[in-house]
Amino acid sequence: MSRVKVMPKGLQHDRRWMLIDEANNFITQRVYSKMAFFKLSFSGEHFSISFGSEVIDLPVDAPVSTTPISATIWDDVVSVFEVLGPFSQWFSQRLGISCRLVFFPESQVRLVDENYRVKNDQVSLADGYPFLIIGQRSLEDLNTRLKIPVPMNRFRPNFVFTGSEPFEEDTWHTFTIGENRFIGVKPCGRCTLITVDQETGEKGIEPLATLATYRKVDNKINFGQNILAIDYNEIYEGDKIELDE
DSSP states (O other), rough: OOOEEEEETEEEETTTTEOOTTSSBOOTTOOOOOGGGGEEEOSSSSSEEEEEEEEEEEEEETTSSSSOOEEEETTTTEEEEBBOOOOOHHHHHHTTTTOOEEEEOSSSBBOOOOOOOOOOOOOEEEEEEEEEEEEHHHHHHHHTTTOOOOOOTTTSSEEEEESSSSTGGGGGOOOETTEEEEEEEEEOOOOGGGGGTTTTOOOSSSOOOHHTTTSSSTTEOOOEEEEEEEEOOOEEETOOEEEEE
């Protein structure tokens, strides 16, 4: 995105939809690596979702069922609503499993872990935090240690920045991006999802294995910083980052 609005649950439209299985549990590439073949582009009014040569458009205001579904994301249970139309069947046919596409409205509450909450901070359908920031130099440092370099899309950050030392974001507490203030609350502990190649859908051992050799703290393998927003303004590509003392 060249510009995007910051909202209490995360960037506007970010991770407000997900797929759930027949037990209403969220599904991800951790188990279904084939999900990497779904590619998205965004027009401002709808997402175009492709799977090979097949494409379906999902309007951001697509109608949803009025019947809430209690869906599980890790230890959280949230109220979501199935998106009406052909979407659940479309995804089910391509993944080869029975699943439903559901939506998480802004009005539904999902609080951040109370151990890291600054106020009544919320999160959308992401694992645990509304925003993730990673420095380009951090990725470059990792890639010098890998036989085959990996792109940033393995790590799914909301913000990527340049002009720092590797892993400098680990130390950030309060800072601004453009006109938005943020608070760094917790390094992002990584899981096997980062071992899925987003082009081939294949799962390996890297870059998790290499990160474990120098980024392991308290049995967590960290890469990136989870952050919370204080302000809810637009952010533009090229905005300057300023760190507080």
